[in-house]
Amino acid sequence: MALCQNRRDFIGIAFGGVATVGGILALGAMKKSWDPLPSVQSAGFVTVDLSLVAEGEMKTLQWRGKPIFILRKTADTPRNEQRDVLVGEKVFTLVVGLCTHLGCIPYYEEKSKVFKCACHGGEFDASGMNTFGPPPRPLDIPPFKIEGEKLVLGEEGMEYKKIMAKKA
Numbered sequence: 001m002a003l004c005q006n007r008r009d010f011i012g013i014a015f016g017g018v019a020t021v022g023g024i025l026a027l028g029a030m031k032k033s034w035d036p037l038p039s040v041q042s043a044g045f046v047t048v049d050l051s052l053v054a055e056g057e058m059k060t061l062q063w064r065g066k067p068i069f070i071l072r073k074t075a076d077t078p079r080n081e082q083r084d085v086l087v088g089e090k091v092f093t094l095v096v097g098l099c100t101h102l103g104c105i106p107y108y109e110e111k112s113k114v115f116k117c118a119c120h121g122g123e124f125d126a127s128g129m130n131t132f133g134p135p136p137r138p139l140d141i142p143p144f145k146i147e148g149e150k151l152v153l154g155e156e157g158m159e160y161k162k163i164m165a166k167k168a
């Protein structure tokens with residue numbers, strides 16, 4: 001009986017250990033896919049090197065606990081003068097990746113160039129404008145600043161203020 005008890009304890013401890021290691025590995029993998037861009041983080045600011053984003057590429061990173069989408073538009077991606085972030089010749093969409101309906105995280109469908117929300121079928125165009133379904137407004141634009149080819153999230157730069165002024 002004592003042996004059985006010990007064996008059960010051993011199996012319990014071994015299983016717990018495997019589950020813990022598995023959990024840590026899964027968290028590591030999640031972090032890797034969540035923050036694929038090398039970024040520098042300090043005091044609520046995140047600096048991202050936009051020169052690493054290829055044409056047509058969509059990157060997701062985390063800023064203040066929120067997903068941030070950075071999409072570099074291709075020549076055939078529709079433009080939006082009110083919302084596009086221009087860095088030299090390059091054109092980006094920069095938005096908070098939370099659906100403005102109930103906060104689900106949409107995904108970007110490259111083929112249709114649409115952000116789709118799986119929760120209730122909401123859709124946003126490649127500039128983050130709500131185009132279909134229940135979302136009541138466009139995807140939010142986080143405060144940002146452009147320094148050369150660097151994007152600083154969390155600071156209200158000239159480009160951000162211009163976009164906000166056009167919205168008003």
Ligand code: FES
Binds near residue numbers: 099102118119133
């Ligand atoms: S949360 Fe996105 S459509 Fe409802």
